[in-house]
Amino acid sequence: MAGIPLTPVPLAAAARGAVALAVPLLVGVGTGAVTPAVIAAIGALWGVSQDGSDPYRLRVRRLVCMGLAAAAGLLAGELALRGGHTASVTVCLAVAAVLAGAISLRGPLASVVGMHLLLGVTIGSGIPVPGPWWQAPVALLAGVGLVVVLSATPWLWRRHHIERAAVLAVFRAASEALSAAGTPAAEAARRQLTAALDHAHQVMGRHLDRAGRAETELGALLGAFHMAVRLGEVTSALVWEGRPLPRSVTDVPLLMAGQLLPDRGELPASVPGTAGSEASSPGLRALAGLYAESGRARPQDAAPRLPAHPWHGAGRLRYAVLLPACVLAAQVCAELLHGPRGYWLPMTVAFVYKPDFGPVFRRALHRCAGTVAGVSAIGAVTLLTTDTYALIGAVAAFGALMAVGVRHHYALATTGLTAIVFVLLDLLGDHRALYGERILDTALAAAIVLVAHFALWPDSAAGRAAAQTEAAVAAALRYRDLAPDATSAQRHTLRRTAYHRLAEARRAAAHARGEPSRPGRTLPAWEEAITAAEQLCDAVSARNVAASPPSMLSAPRRTASDAVGE
Template sequence: MGGMPREFPIGLTPPDWLVRNLRAHPATVDRPALVRAALALTLPLAAGLAAGRPEYGAIASMGALNGVISDTAAAYRVRVPTIAIPQVFSAVGITVGTLVHGRGWLAVAALTLVALVSGMISTIGAVASVSGLLLLLSCVVGAGLPLPGEWWLAPLLISGGGLLVLALALLAWPLRLGVPERAAVGGAYRAVADLLAASAAGGAREYDERRHAVTQSLNQAYDTILAHRARHHGRSPELTRLLAQLNAVTPVVEAAPAARLGGGALPPEVPQAVRHLASAVETGYSGPIGLRLPDPATETARALDHALRHAADVVASPDADPRGIDDGLGRPAALGIRTARAARNVALSAASWRYGLRLALCVGIAQALVSLVPVPRSYWIALTITFVLKPDFGSVFSRALLRALGTVAGLVIAAAVLAEVPRGWWDVPVMLLLAPLVPALTPRGYGYQTAAITPVILLLSDILNRLGTALLLPRLVDSLIGCVIALVAGYLLWPESWHTRVGDRLADAVDDTERYVRGAFGPDALGAFARARMRRGLYRDLSVIRTEFQRALTEPPPTGRRAAAWWPLVVAVERIVDATTAARVRVQHGAQPPTAAEVTQVARELRELAEGVRENETLHAVRTLLTGPADSVLEPLRQEVAAARAIASPR
């Protein structure tokens, strides 16, 4: 018996989708974020108690909680808009809510309209998503709670609390200027080093995971640097140099699949050299960098050697030509132009309208329900719907489940606090302990975030209405009602939300792959920078597909089972892109280029694969007639395309 794992009857084994929903995500603890949350939520409470107006301190602490939720950026230049812009929307939301508080059907209409606007702007991007969330959350709180003071006082207090988080976040800016940006670029180099190590010694699964990590790391680094340059007046030599260093690692990334497909052992000096470059980037070093690389003997080895020495030259250079950077990557549009584009896209996007209408329908139903049925402090229903229906927060079904479970866990903590801790100055040390749980548990998953936020909000609500433990049962009932409304009106009534979209997005990626093949080898072959942008865009799209795939797996059957059938093809398409890149690298370093007939044949097969994927709800095997010379540079690519077309899912 000893040492043997206990086996449960098959009927008692939890389903995979439930296990995936409940599993905590791995995450590192951001200690400065814990300190900021503790101070930002506690100081307003203490100030309010000292002034004899604890309710004012509670409202400011609500704003600080909004700021903690908004504080998702690591780089200081991005933190100002990331935290400040959502606070403006929060102030607008609580103003509207305060003005319609207690006005019956006018409040229903106002909240429904705000929900529509919130849902539509949430589809723009990360900052807009948080802004839309806080717009609706604050409006719901203002409409549901009788806030003290004049109508303008609550917006002032809630904005002040959010800006306190920003002020605390920026305290270390003079000491750490540029450090997060260099860390992002250095992290991309380290991810590439891990990929090269996996291409030499790791299995297929490890290599695929490392490649996905490279895509995510590059996306994060480019988003950080380009966003900063767009906001920077004039040219920043530091950001230009970092962007040049980031561009310089692209040839190394492109050589990795060639090394993988080459089959030969990659010398350990190669990934070690990339880690050496990463350290130079992270410290801001400029000067000679000695790389100890073996003499190249093959096309792949020559490609890696050339790419690494070029990267070393760029990293060592204290200056970078800004014209070359712009020509190679393109300069971000001005803020006004990007804002106008975003507004136009939202107004004309069917997806943004559909999501806005879903959110508006659910919030409208919730507000109509509480207007017809006397539900005390019913704003919690709309709060639940707002969190559950966020478009970029994952599966609606899983979020409703996790919201219910997280609320129960949070209520257990809140019950102990409200029952045993006297109101007054004791709220300050309690908040000092509860506040850090929000940034600590949020990266672990939505259920964990809900469990952390629930006691904080209930403590602040109790300061405003003094109901004590009488808050607990109504909050649980309200949360369950909100989850049911979100599941029925925001999930089951919208087939697009419970049908997997992996197949459609994968078909688009295959179409893009076909264009990539023609751009790499066709008669009108693209230049190196254009190919790099296309390849990077492909992997970015495939990363989104992986995220969509993981979301679909958390859905109950049959959606989760249908999504799982697409996974082999997701991996196969990634390998097709790898094989295309590897063939291009080999041609650049001496291999015989493919004939036009070979390129046309592979491109046609990819088009047919995309059509077959797009036409079927589930994936079936398709005919493959790829032939050509065995020694052709495209032979590995033909094999990957044949493997992709031969994949079949269970009928």
């Protein structure tokens, strides 16, 4: 569609996905140790699903925690299966689901850990693995370890590359926001600037308490980040003024980036004129002042930590009850339909029922679509060839597809995962024709989740949207009321907190609107309250740089109570 920028294909991640999945299988086939190799490939498969583009330390931490949780779950499920009692398998699944639900909503990392603990139990209790009891968990950890090595190795030669890219993205977003000033695209461009600042803030988070010398790479990054925070305030003020700006002004953020983080040829070295020559308003003069300071920026103020929005205790408790209920229902259906090896149903429930990952209805729909596509794709491959090495090549290709899908679309990731699992099961000796059954199992698991979620917890997404909108509007009002008497550091803390909460509230509102609602029910106009609060924050920023008189600052047109009231 015209006007929508295309996200680059993550070629490095795709290559890592292909290598991580192919290498264990090639080693296993070559040495005859096929079963441990397949378990290692399952570990690599889950590792690829969590191989992000965030800083290396955070990436490694997530992969290690995920691997340990999955290995522990696999061991527990394996021991339950070896006990020979169906009841022990069911109890193990129920306990794992309760634990997963209890910890999943404590944060992004806990969510990943909880899901893979449950996945490990599901696979361990559903697929008999010969050999000593410790072999499968060790093999799984080896597969995850391979992904860790592939993902973190670039740290050796580009240690702060990810942080640098995130900070540079803020300056580019500021330039785009200034270019959009005075046009209908200004609000969207300012939101993109907020998103870029939020991302840079998260990426730089572990460095913000450090004192880096300006001549070091980290010191330069810290100075550039703090300048980017100040630039966000000035840019918001100029966007709020609502008048078009000349090229000599809109390229100033790029000039600043070139001074703060030099040696990047894609950033312009100079532009016609200067910001100062155009400084016909306090906002423009503030921009010119920032540009003059950019050659000697120092990280003087401690940056704030971004606030989190954990789910309330009642929501966590309800999810901790519903998840095991869904898993148990899926396990009962699996026993009735398939007997042994009925792991697909509870495994799909574990993947689908993640309200913190996005709308449950959309996730279930994408899961079903991806399963159909994956079954069709691997079915077409097996019609052409059943050669083991050709199938391993197909696994590599689907691993690359999955790595791309993890970053772009859940259905695409599910397509790759489904096809890979079929090959892995075939290598384990399960040669049954299960294509149609797995599609039906996926649809049944999705139906179980949707019925439980919308019958017993229909207002979960709307409740989060209401709570986050109210908190965001309150943060905007605090910014308005406290900024005049705050220090520079306190003012930037108030501002970043307000804009961050507003961005989260907007995402929560979109999440709620992506879920089906009861017939005849109209959701509150959260977006109107959020937009009004954003405009208030822009006006406060304008006042802070002396671009408008205090009398311009009124409360949002819609209050929090207006927005969240039923």
